[in-house]
Amino acid sequence: MMTTVTVSPKYQIVIPKDIRESMGIVSGQKVQVISYQGRIEVIPLKPMTEMRGFLTDIDTTIDREEDRL
Numbered sequence: 001m002m003t004t005v006t007v008s009p010k011y012q013i014v015i016p017k018d019i020r021e022s023m024g025i026v027s028g029q030k031v032q033v034i035s036y037q038g039r040i041e042v043i044p045l046k047p048m049t050e051m052r053g054f055l056t057d058i059d060t061t062i063d064r065e066e067d068r069l
Contacts, residue, residue, distance in 0.1 A: 003016045003018070003019065015042070023044055024044065025044050029044060029045070030045045031043060031044050031045060032045055
């Protein structure tokens with residue numbers, strides 16, 4: 001999805017509605033803005049309460065050598 005936006009005289013941009021909705025961005029939410037390989041990336045930050053349990057399906061078992069604990 002690619003949309004063109006205009007930078008305001010105050011160097012502000014508006015995130016288009018379709019992108020906000022697809023990313024779940026809401027008013028007042030914090031986003032991280034980074035410069036990466038000649039482009040600007042906006043990454044929505046999620047509250048820690050939403051992150052609870054997102055790693056539950058990861059297999060944490062590892063094979064160990066016999067002489068290791």
